[in-house]
Amino acid sequence: MTSTSARITAVDTYDIRFPTSRELDGSDAMNPDPDYSAAYVVLRTDAADGHEGHGFTFTIGRGNDVQVAAIGALRPHLVGRSVEELCGDPGSVNRDLIGDSQLRWLGPEKGVMHMAIGAVVNAVWDLAAKRAGQPLWRLLAHADPEWLVSQVDFRYIADALTPEDALHLLREGRTGLAEREADLLERGYPGYTTSPGWLGYSDEKLTLLAKQAVADGFTQIKLKVGADLADDVRRMRTARAAVGDSIRIAIDANQRWNVGEAVEWTNALAEFDPYWIEEPTSPDDILGHAAIRRGVAPVKVATGEHVQNRIVFKQLLQVGALDVLQIDAARVGGVNENLAILLLAAKFGVPVCPHAGGVGLCELVQHLSMFDYLALSGTTENRVIEFVDHLHEHFTAPVVMRDGHYTAPLTPGFSATMHPASLAEYRYPDGTFWAADLAGREQEA
Numbered sequence: 001m002t003s004t005s006a007r008i009t010a011v012d013t014y015d016i017r018f019p020t021s022r023e024l025d026g027s028d029a030m031n032p033d034p035d036y037s038a039a040y041v042v043l044r045t046d047a048a049d050g051h052e053g054h055g056f057t058f059t060i061g062r063g064n065d066v067q068v069a070a071i072g073a074l075r076p077h078l079v080g081r082s083v084e085e086l087c088g089d090p091g092s093v094n095r096d097l098i099g100d101s102q103l104r105w106l107g108p109e110k111g112v113m114h115m116a117i118g119a120v121v122n123a124v125w126d127l128a129a130k131r132a133g134q135p136l137w138r139l140l141a142h143a144d145p146e147w148l149v150s151q152v153d154f155r156y157i158a159d160a161l162t163p164e165d166a167l168h169l170l171r172e173g174r175t176g177l178a179e180r181e182a183d184l185l186e187r188g189y190p191g192y193t194t195s196p197g198w199l200g201y202s203d204e205k206l207t208l209l210a211k212q213a214v215a216d217g218f219t220q221i222k223l224k225v226g227a228d229l230a231d232d233v234r235r236m237r238t239a240r241a242a243v244g245d246s247i248r249i250a251i252d253a254n255q256r257w258n259v260g261e262a263v264e265w266t267n268a269l270a271e272f273d274p275y276w277i278e279e280p281t282s283p284d285d286i287l288g289h290a291a292i293r294r295g296v297a298p299v300k301v302a303t304g305e306h307v308q309n310r311i312v313f314k315q316l317l318q319v320g321a322l323d324v325l326q327i328d329a330a331r332v333g334g335v336n337e338n339l340a341i342l343l344l345a346a347k348f349g350v351p352v353c354p355h356a357g358g359v360g361l362c363e364l365v366q367h368l369s370m371f372d373y374l375a376l377s378g379t380t381e382n383r384v385i386e387f388v389d390h391l392h393e394h395f396t397a398p399v400v401m402r403d404g405h406y407t408a409p410l411t412p413g414f415s416a417t418m419h420p421a422s423l424a425e426y427r428y429p430d431g432t433f434w435a436a437d438l439a440g441r442e443q444e445a
């Protein structure tokens with residue numbers, strides 16, 4: 001069969017869960033015991049090149065089966081489609097999936113169904129980049145600006161960003177691309193680490209990991225806060241003593257507070273010079289974020305990992321609620337919607353510092369930041385990608401950190417592919433790890 005007639009032949013889904021809650025890795029004020037999980041999807045084709053499109057949604061355990069079912073509900077939109085048409089215009093599948101009039105009732109453009117669309121759209125981009133023989137960041141950075149604009153859905157955001165605005169930003173963003181690409185390949189993209197700051201860690205472990213982060217070349221770390229103010233004061237003092245004054249310390253409340261509480265709590269930690277307060281309150285509370293921002297300045301306000309779509313981001317930017325915009329590669333409707341959000345951020349001049357960690361989020365989102373640097377914002381100033389050193393070993397092209405920077409990945413695709421052995425071990429509930437674990441628990445009971 002020739003590649004021009006190749007079709008999508010199957011949309012395979014996997015419920016993959018890792019038992020991270022047993023080490024308190026990833027513990028914060030709202031999520032005390034996450035089992036980092038992936039609702040994982042593989043687009044298979046009958047193309048002679050054998051390439052597959054891989055994508056996933058990140059969840060933290062229970063409900064991953066619901067997420068997998070949502071991805072499965074999209075199967076009829078994909079099976080039988082031309083691979084060449086799909087990869088030549090991922091925006092077409094983005095529009096079709098969002099436009100399914102019955103599934104749309106479950107959102108629109110928010111929650112489990114939208115995250116499922118994100119997983120599938122990202123898998124299409126993975127397939128497109130593999131077929132092009134390029135890492136996704138490079139495919140995007142060298143794409144024709146007019147084609148990139150055609151990949152963005154301007155519905156509901158055109159009052160803040162028009163296609164003409166986007167085209168202008170992308171054309172301007174091209175100036176100096178070659179120099180920046182050389183710089184990116186040499187230095188990588190700056191990262192910061194959350195590994196020292198999980199709420200469940202002891203002060204000794206916090207100190208040790210904070211010093212290690214500085215030794216590893218990071219210039220910013222992050223601490224989880226929001227469970228107990230006296231504990232947070234002590235942990236901030238401990239962290240500041242460990243890293244000194246020149247290292248930025250961001251704090252993250254994971255939506256714990258009401259608006260007034262967020263202002264009081266953040267100001268109570270101000271003596272330790274926190275760089276930003278992340279997710280101080282509900283991700284839906286646009287005006288609340290604006291009030292918090294006025295109340296805690298000069299501490300910056302950051303949010304985005306739970307912001308459900310480009311329309312909420314638009315409003316956060318319109319009312320001046322954000323100093324730092326945190327995209328997530330697997331929360332919104334995939335690369336196409338993240339292009340819209342990166343363009344909105346560029347239009348409003350707000351730096352993007354992506355959320356990452358979990359399972360595979362570092363692997364994915366690095367591509368978007370590298371595109372942003374090369375062909376849109378043109379700078380890494382005050383921009384960092386979150387880094388957490390967990391679970392990378394399950395990916396065939398894991399992120400490579402060097403001197404606190406993400407090394408630009410050169411493997412074609414979106415870095416989303418997990419090892420088959422990891423899928424076989426951690427598939428829930430019948431992978432080898434979980435089958436043995438659940439059998440052991442049954443015996444104890």
Ligand SMILES: [Mg+2]
Binds near residue numbers: 278
């Ligand atoms: Mg966070």
